[in-house]
Amino acid sequence: MAPARMFLGGGSRILRLVSLPSQHRPVTFLSRQISMEAQSVADRLNSSGFLRTQGLIGGKWIDAYDGKTLKVHNPANGEVIANVSCMGVRETNDAIVSAYDAFKSWSKLTAAERSKCLRKWYDLIVAHKEELGQLITLEQGKPLKEAIGEVSYSASFIEFFAEEAKRVYGDIIPSTLSDRRLFVLKQVGPALACGCTVVIKPSELTPLTALAAAELSLQAGIPPGAVNVVMGNASEIGDALIASPQVRKITFTGSTAVGKKLMAGAAGTVKKVSLELGGNAPCIIFDDADLDVAIKGTLATKFRNSGQTCVCANRIIVQEGIYDKFADAFSNIVQKMQVGDGFHEGVSQGPLINEAAVQKVESFLQDAKSKGAKILLGGKRHSLGMTFYEPTIITDVKSEMLISREEVFGPVAPLLRFKTEEEAINIANDTNAGLAAYVFTSNMQRSWRIAEALEYGIVGVNEGLVSTEVAPFGGFKQSGLGREGSKYGMDEYLEIKYVCLGNMNSN
Ligand SMILES: NC(=O)C1=CN([C@@H]2O[C@H](COP(=O)(O)OP(=O)(O)OC[C@H]3O[C@@H](n4cnc5c(N)ncnc54)[C@H](O)[C@@H]3O)[C@@H](O)[C@H]2O)C=CC1
Numbered sequence: 480m481a482p483a484r485m486f487l488g489g490g491s492r493i494l495r496l497v498s499l500p501s502q503h504r505p506v507t508f509l510s511r512q513i514s515m516e517a518q519s520v521a522d523r524l525n526s527s528g529f530l531r532t533q534g535l536i537g538g539k540w541i542d543a544y545d546g547k548t549l550k551v552h553n554p555a556n557g558e559v560i561a562n563v564s565c566m567g568v569r570e571t572n573d574a575i576v577s578a579y580d581a582f583k584s585w586s587k588l589t590a591a592e593r594s595k596c597l598r599k600w601y602d603l604i605v606a607h608k609e610e611l612g613q614l615i616t617l618e619q620g621k622p623l624k625e626a627i628g629e630v631s632y633s634a635s636f637i638e639f640f641a642e643e644a645k646r647v648y649g650d651i652i653p654s655t656l657s658d659r660r661l662f663v664l665k666q667v668g669p670a671l672a673c674g675c676t677v678v679i680k681p682s683e684l685t686p687l688t689a690l691a692a693a694e695l696s697l698q699a700g701i702p703p704g705a706v707n708v709v710m711g712n713a714s715e716i717g718d719a720l721i722a723s724p725q726v727r728k729i730t731f732t733g734s735t736a737v738g739k740k741l742m743a744g745a746a747g748t749v750k751k752v753s754l755e756l757g758g759n760a761p762c763i764i765f766d767d768a769d770l771d772v773a774i775k776g777t778l779a780t781k782f783r784n785s786g787q788t789c790v791c792a793n794r795i796i797v798q799e800g801i802y803d804k805f806a807d808a809f810s811n812i813v814q815k816m817q818v819g820d821g822f823h824e825g826v827s828q829g830p831l832i833n834e835a836a837v838q839k840v841e842s843f844l845q846d847a848k849s850k851g852a853k854i855l856l857g858g859k860r861h862s863l864g865m866t867f868y869e870p871t872i873i874t875d876v877k878s879e880m881l882i883s884r885e886e887v888f889g890p891v892a893p894l895l896r897f898k899t900e901e902e903a904i905n906i907a908n909d910t911n912a913g914l915a916a917y918v919f920t921s922n923m924q925r926s927w928r929i930a931e932a933l934e935y936g937i938v939g940v941n942e943g944l945v946s947t948e949v950a951p952f953g954g955f956k957q958s959g960l961g962r963e964g965s966k967y968g969m970d971e972y973l974e975i976k977y978v979c980l981g982n983m984n985s986n
């Protein structure tokens with residue numbers, strides 16, 4: 480059985496999908512240009528062997544075969560944190576072979592043996608959550624407290640699946656004929672937990688966290704080749720993984736556009752595919768909502784990671800009776816948020832990941848204003864410069880505006896207005912996305928009606944932070960395929976085998 484799995488997606492997210500070997504080699508390097516604060520953080524991480532800059536193939540940290548590197552920047556100040564290996568097809572194919580070879584032994588361990596390795600990895604990650612959090616803030620920009628929280632949250636998936644792996648049960652099927660016994664086996668499962676081996680491609684914007692996690696997973700005793708990490712030329716790597724018949728499963732986290740490309744490519748070798756794609760979350764607020772609860776929940780879902788998560792509220796749809804009151808109260812809270820470097824105490828809004836992200840926000844706001852939207856708060860680049868953007872609220876937003884049709888993936892809260900429950904549902908469902916949705920109401924019956932009517936894989940009722948390892952995470956429509964986390968997450972990595980034991984009446 481060909482085992483290798485491919486993971487594509489954001490750096491720290493990788494923690495949620497897999498477990499990652501090392502020869503302890505002094506990690507070379509750092510750019511001489513980064514600022515004092517980031518410098519001291521980076522130096523500490525470097526000296527602790529945490530700052531890995533090479534790819535991991537067959538348990539060895541290696542440079543790109545042609546020596547090419549790519550720069551990883553600190554989005555808070557644009558400075559180079561590290562130069563990491565810039566890999567392509569050849570390295571990817573070698574990583575696939577490593578994973579394929581490692582599968583033969585790794586998959587033969589019992590679930591209990593694998594579970595021990597994963598539990599050790601979980602313990603190491605938790606023991607180093609400060610360092611991993613610092614890496615996330617360094618390369619992605621989010622506030623340190625939020626970054627450390629993300630490490631704990633991500634690690635909880637390893638803990639969960641280490642346990643869940645031991646509960647992959649099969650079935651006995653009552654036979655229709657007396658001379659045979661029928662049963663079902665379930666084989667292989669979330670990533671390493673159930674015996675898969677993996678090739679990981681973290682985002683080229685945030686590879687350091689995934690590499691550090693691989694360092695820790697090797698220390699946890701996961702055998703060489705079970706986990707491989709390659710980064711660099713995204714489409715080259717992706718195409719190599721997609722084309723290989725040895726890769727039996729693709730799990731991708733990223734934009735719907737790239738997800739569609741990978742899904743199409745996977746057809747060539749009939750690979751299993753899990754896709755965690757783009758969102759366009761509605762956040763519906765009824766007149767009867769507890770205003771404080773609605774404000775708190777909307778703030779949490781809208782501005783987490785400066786609006787750069789797939790489950791961030793993208794449209795805030797407010798019933799007309801509470802619209803003005805909500806807009807004023809929400810604006811009063813949002814304007815108090817502190818924008819700045821994620822390492823600075825009190826900062827809740829870090830920079831956007833890159834200039835392209837800022838330009839996307841600006842184009843969406845331009846479109847909205849040209850169609851009648853009004854800026855209630857913010858609406859321009861922050862005085863800090865770089866890719867910092869002012870937390871923004873716009874009103875009089877309509878469904879036909881770009882900001883309602885696509886995810887802004889930034890700190891912009893568009894307020895739409897509705898009259899009736901039916902109108903709210905129609906507005907909410909009027910999109911190709913279907914990942915997360917939120918509703919705030921004090922009416923229990925209404926909350927059930929809305930939750931059932933919303934075409935979304937995740938629904939928060941009177942809550943803006945709903946993600947957890949124990950619940951299925953994934954979307955309807957073009958937001959993806961399959962589920963991460965929960966017992967349902969196992970099914971994405973399981974092959975179901977039917978066995979018929981015949982000739983049972985002979986001695
Ligand atoms: N559903 C979910 O759980 C999540 C979805 N997302 C979505 O991801 C998007 C934002 O993330 P981005 O990194 O900007 O998305 P992106 O699609 O540009 O990049 C995601 C990953 O795909 C890789 N990639 C890009 N082109 C590729 C190709 N041709 N072949 C193979 N790999 C390729 C990138 O290197 C990166 O690692 C948003 O749409 C967001 O909603 C983000 C987080 C979670």
Ligand SMILES: O=C(O)[C@H](O)CS(=O)(=O)O
Pocket residue numbers: 489492787788789790946
């Ligand atoms: O990377 C993301 O956007 C996450 O999938 C969202 S969450 O799981 O952190 O809520």
